[in-house]
């Protein structure tokens with residue numbers, strides 16, 4: 001899994017990491033904990049789901065100085081799939097916020113399908129280890 005959406009993300013100062021709600025699957029949480037982060041530091045539970053914590057309107061892992069993701073290697077599935085966004089059972093292309101979204105072609109879309117299925121499946125499974 002990775003880099004099938006070959007986009008030039010470094011030109012826009014990653015608007016996708018600002019004021020977005022990043023939903024986390026249990027697998028995303030596992031990876032970040034394995035990377036040495038504490039659940040309370042990076043996640044907040046709202047309703048049924050955990051989300052990445054925000055600080056000052058940005059994702060907690062967004063580095064203001066470099067404009068880059070501090071956990072790029074471990075970033076959650078939702079971040080890997082962006083600008084494809086899973087919302088209320090639908091997949092949309094976030095053309096409003098992502099200047100690269102128009103470059104997504106049919107092949108890229110098809111390549112993203114396994115990760116989209118994984119995301120839907122994992123969210124449906126919920127959190128067995130991180131119940132509160």
Ligand code: SF4
Nearest residue numbers: 017059061062069079
């Ligand atoms: S985890 Fe990284 S890629 Fe995902 S929203 Fe946060 S800073 Fe952006």
